[in-house]
Amino acid sequence: MTADQASKRSLQLTSDGQLRHFLTLDGLDRALLTDILDTADSFIEVGERTIKKVPLLRGRTVVNLFFESSTRTRSTFELAAKRLSADVLNLDISTSATSKGESLSDTLLNLEAMASDMFVVRHSQSGAPHFIAESVTPGVAIINAGDGRHAHPTQAMLDMLTIRQHKGGFEGMKVAIVGDVLHSRVARSQIRALNELGAAEVRVIAPGTLLPRDVESLGCTVEYDMRKGMKDLDVVIMLRLQKERMEGALLPSEREFYRLYGLSRDKLALAHPECIVMHPGPINRGVEIESAVADGPQSVILNQVTNGIAIRMAVMSMAMGGRCQNVTRNRPGGIRRDGDQQHRWSIPEDHQWPAFAAWR
Amino acid sequence: MTALLDMNRLLDELEAGLRNIMAERGVTSPALIGIRTGGVWLADVMRKRLGLEEPFGELDISFYRDDFSRIGLNPKVKPSSLPFSTEDRDIILIDDVIMSGRTIRAAMNEIFDYGRPASIILATLIDLGARELPIQPDVTGKVLALASHQRVKLRGPDPLHIELQETGQ
Numbered sequence A: 001m002t003a004d005q006a007s008k009r010s011l012q013l014t015s016d017g018q019l020r021h022f023l024t025l026d027g028l029d030r031a032l033l034t035d036i037l038d039t040a041d042s043f044i045e046v047g048e049r050t051i052k053k054v055p056l057l058r059g060r061t062v063v064n065l066f067f068e069s070s071t072r073t074r075s076t077f078e079l080a081a082k083r084l085s086a087d088v089l090n091l092d093i094s095t096s097a098t099s100k101g102e103s104l105s106d107t108l109l110n111l112e113a114m115a116s117d118m119f120v121v122r123h124s125q126s127g128a129p130h131f132i133a134e135s136v137t138p139g140v141a142i143i144n145a146g147d148g149r150h151a152h153p154t155q156a157m158l159d160m161l162t163i164r165q166h167k168g169g170f171e172g173m174k175v176a177i178v179g180d181v182l183h184s185r186v187a188r189s190q191i192r193a194l195n196e197l198g199a200a201e202v203r204v205i206a207p208g209t210l211l212p213r214d215v216e217s218l219g220c221t222v223e224y225d226m227r228k229g230m231k232d233l234d235v236v237i238m239l240r241l242q243k244e245r246m247e248g249a250l251l252p253s254e255r256e257f258y259r260l261y262g263l264s265r266d267k268l269a270l271a272h273p274e275c276i277v278m279h280p281g282p283i284n285r286g287v288e289i290e291s292a293v294a295d296g297p298q299s300v301i302l303n304q305v306t307n308g309i310a311i312r313m314a315v316m317s318m319a320m321g322g323r324c325q326n327v328t329r330n331r332p333g334g335i336r337r338d339g340d341q342q343h344r345w346s347i348p349e350d351h352q353w354p355a356f357a358a359w360r
Numbered sequence B: 001m002t003a004l005l006d007m008n009r010l011l012d013e014l015e016a017g018l019r020n021i022m023a024e025r026g027v028t029s030p031a032l033i034g035i036r037t038g039g040v041w042l043a044d045v046m047r048k049r050l051g052l053e054e055p056f057g058e059l060d061i062s063f064y065r066d067d068f069s070r071i072g073l074n075p076k077v078k079p080s081s082l083p084f085s086t087e088d089r090d091i092i093l094i095d096d097v098i099m100s101g102r103t104i105r106a107a108m109n110e111i112f113d114y115g116r117p118a119s120i121i122l123a124t125l126i127d128l129g130a131r132e133l134p135i136q137p138d139v140t141g142k143v144l145a146l147a148s149h150q151r152v153k154l155r156g157p158d159p160l161h162i163e164l165q166e167t168g169q
Helices: A003-012 A030-046 A071-083 A104-113 A128-135 A153-167 A185-197 A254-261 A301-320 A354-359 B007-025 B038-050 B102-112
Strands: A061-066 A087-092 A118-123 A141-147 A174-178 A201-205 A221-223 A235-238 A276-278 B031-035 B057-059 B090-098 B119-127 B139-143 B150-155 B161-166
Touching: A003 A128, A030 A153, A030 A185, A030 A301, A061 A071, A071 A087, A071 A118, A071 A141, A071 A301, A118 A128, A118 A301, A128 A141, A141 A153, A141 A185, A141 A301, A153 A185, A153 A235, A153 A276, A153 A301, A174 A185, A185 A201, A276 A301, B007 B038, B007 B119, B007 B139, B007 B161, B031 B038, B031 B102, B038 B057, B038 B090, B038 B119, B038 B150, B057 B102, B090 B102, B090 B150, B102 B119, B119 B150
Parallel strands: A061 A087, A061 A118, A118 A141, A174 A201, A174 A235, A201 A221, A235 A276, B031 B057, B031 B090, B090 B119, B119 B139
Antiparallel strands: B150 B161
């Protein structure tokens, strides 16, 4: 384990190896990832009951803190928290108090004063959830719902759950991640998870302009020709073309991208006959994937959505379990404090993120 | 002490008690639910002894434990499985040992999340007393009084036997 991975592990885990925050898959071992998948498996059954709720987080307050909008991810986090019986506050920071002149620091101070127990954070800057996790009052859990180009660990874990459901495990699996790897935070988390869980091969298939430098160092092989890359695949994970993140002309056209890298029926036929097709959504039909494939028998895209709620329930409950003895509750005045560690909330414009600098 | 706990005799007591209370309450077609792990083994045995054809349910109460905020989630949690509707059904709930009553409270909370049963009969193989909640079994194989440092645990499933444990206190 590298020093960087060890540092992330110590921030995320308690001294006895329990989940404290969930920020990245770096530093988390196969046993813990398997525990998350097993727990999520049990939560799937909860979603099939008449009353789709369990009381694990009853009386706890979860704040969805989205500095970057995302309807789907926010909805599944909200539903997951509610199925755990938590009270949920949804804040779209870009359109809320900060637009009325309140500083981010003051917004967050107010949220602490409301005795929040968990922040689900999405931010365009890589490392922002780590920063908040280092600053937050002890006892409050931070869950990363996607940061910059760095990580989207719950999305990667729901993909792992979907693969395990359909393939039984990861041993011997050949998995390809196709498309806009450069702008994808989930691709990095997927590669990390697949390697840790024992997949035989992780391939990325993309044009050179949509690959990060040194992508192989993440633990994958590279293929530029999709028809060659589809050979023997057990799982193909399509990525969304992140049009809003494109800076400059990285692609000649969407039509050209679809011709070369879009998943059509004829390209899918080159993979293993039982290859499953995944996509994190929302789908750009006719850009990354042909409609007949997205809606076809090999597609497990809607299973991914269902599994997203179960994985988020698992991560939230594992991060919140066993906390009541350690939480510093409100002092008079309503604001929780922790000595000199209090309220370093606002992220300075010039703050450096050495571990993620290359991924911003 | 465990040598004194003849398993067949305990199971006979449990079966006889269940037959009596079912007759008393006019329950003819109960749905059987065992609490993992020991209760599930006992549910399997009682289903056969009572001649019930319907599969029994398995309950994992990990998501309903009242000590979650102290000790966290059981990493071995498995999904509960009730292969029948509990709505308006007479339920027989079985566990191996009852002590504080907290496990039974959690189990009943969970059962009600599947639907409102008509009634619940609680059967436990061993009753250790030491109740912390006002919950009493309707049927018990044997009532035991143990020293504070002793516990019993059902081992199984084949063969089922009772193990006495010293907690070291």
